[in-house]
Amino acid sequence: MNGINKPSNEDHFSVNGNDLQIFQGTLIHATNDHPLLILEDHVIGVGQGKIAFVAPSSELSNLIDRHGFQQNEVRQLQKGNFLMPGFVDTHIHAPQYVYAGTGTDLPLLSWLTRYTIPVESKFKDLKFASLAYNDVVETTLKVGTTTACYYATIHKHASLRLAEIAANLGQRAFVGKVNMDTFSPDYYLETTQESIRDTEWFIEQVRELNCPRVNPIITPRFALSCTSPLMTQLGVLADKYDVHIQTHINESLDEIASVKEKFPGYGNYARVYDAHGLMNNKTVLAHCIHMEDDEVSLIKERGAGVAHCPCSNFTIMSGVMNLRERLQQGLKVGLATDVSGGYSSSMLVAMRQAVIASRVHSISLTDGKEHIPVEYHEAFRLATLGGSEVLGLSDKIGNFEVGKEFDALIIDPHAANSPFHVYDTLYTDTIEDIVQKFLYLGDDRNIAEVYVGGERVKPRT
Ligand SMILES: [Zn+2]
Structure with a gap:
C-alpha cells in the first residue's frame, strides 16, 4: 500500500x-x-x-x-x-572489487579462469581480505548501497571478516561463503565435506555476530562448480537454518551448454537447482538472460527472485536480458552491479545500463514484436523497492x-x-x-x- x-x-x-x-x-x-x-x-x-x-x-x-x-x-x-x-544491490562479488575496471576482454568462462580464480584465491590471506573488504563496504556505502547481497570466496574466515566489516560499518548485507568442489584449480577448491562443514560454521558464526542487518546466505557459485552431492547438502543446510540462497543461472550460452552436458536428464538449468532443493522463495538468481519457458514458470512458481546485472552482461558479453519480458512474466526483479563482471560498484550505473539494455531490445532484438523499453522511473523502482522484494526484505526496506x-x-x-x-x-x-x-x-x-x-x-x- x-x-x-x-x-x-x-x-x-x-x-x-x-x-x-x-x-x-x-x-x-x-x-x-x-x-x-x-x-x-x-x-x-x-x-x-x-x-x-x-x-x-x-x-x-x-x-x-x-x-x-x-x-x-x-x-x-x-x-x-x-x-x-537507499540502493539495494542484489548481486555483488566483494573480492572482485580488487580488479573491477580491468579484465573486461573475455567472455564468462575464460574470464573466470584468467582473472577471477587467481584473485579470489588470494583471500586466504586474512590481512589482504580485511583490506579489500573494508574498501568494498566503504565504497558501496559511499555510492548509496544501503543493502548488498555479497558473494565472498571459499574461505570461511575471510567470509566472516566481510560480515564483520559490513556489521561494523553499518551496511545491511547478506554474505555468502562461496561453495565450489569442482571446476576450479586445486589451489582454489574445497572438498565436498569441507564445503559443507565450513558453510555450517560460517552460518553459525555470522549469527553469533548478533547483527540482525547482516545475514548468511548459501552460495553455490554455479552448477558447473558444484557436484550433485554438494548441492543436495547445501539444500539441506538452507532448510535447516532457514537461510537465503544465491547462485548464477543462464548467464552465457557456453555455460548453459556445459550445464546440460554435466547434468543430463534434468531438462534445463533451473530444474538442476530445483532438484537439489535450491530453488525457493529465498533464492536469488543472478542473470536469467537466456531462459526457457519452463524455467520461467518454475522460478515464478517457487517465488525465487532475479538479480538483473546489465553492466556485467554487456562487459563480458553474456547477452542482453529482456527486462520488459521478465517483468511481464511476473517475476520478482532487482538490479545488481555484479562487480566485477560489471566494472562499476555504483547502482546508478546499473540503472542506466538497465535502461540501455532494454532499449537494445526495442531497437534490434524483438524480431518485429512490439517492445516497450524500460525507462529510468522503472529502473529506479527496481534499484530500490524491486531489490527489497528479491531479497525478501520488502516488509523492512525499499521505500x-x-x-x-x-x-x-x-x-x-x-x-x-x-x-x-x-x-x-x-x-x-x-x-x-x-x-x-x-x-x-x-x-x-x-x-x-x-x-x-x-x-x-x-x-x-
Ligand atoms: Zn556474479
Missing part, C-alpha cells in the same frame, strides 16, 4: 518526541502504484530506526501535537536536496512506508564539484528534471548522507 498522500492513523506509530529525527523537504520513492513518486514539501519522522510518519508539511502542527516534538527539531533539507531510499526501517540517502544536486548543473534562473529545471539529472549524471559527490536503519553511515559521526 502507499498510504503516503493521505495521512491516516496507519501512517503513524507512536515514538517519543525525544527519539525522533524529523526531515522536511522533498522525498522520492517507489510504491506499488508508482515507480517514482515525488512528494514535495513533506515531513518524515524516524524513531528507533524506523519511519514513524510521513505527511505533507501542512500536517506538521498535528504531528507536533501527536508526537511531542518541537518545531526547531525539524531539520529542513537544503533547497534542492531530496531524500530517497518510505511507515514502519519500515529508514535506509535513505540525502541527495544534493548542488554539491561542490557536482558532475551536473541545476538551473533555476532563465531556464528552470523542474524537480522531475533534477531527479532525472541525478539518476543519469550524478555520482557519490551528490550523495551527501547515507542512513541505514536510521543510523548515519556517511558521513560517519
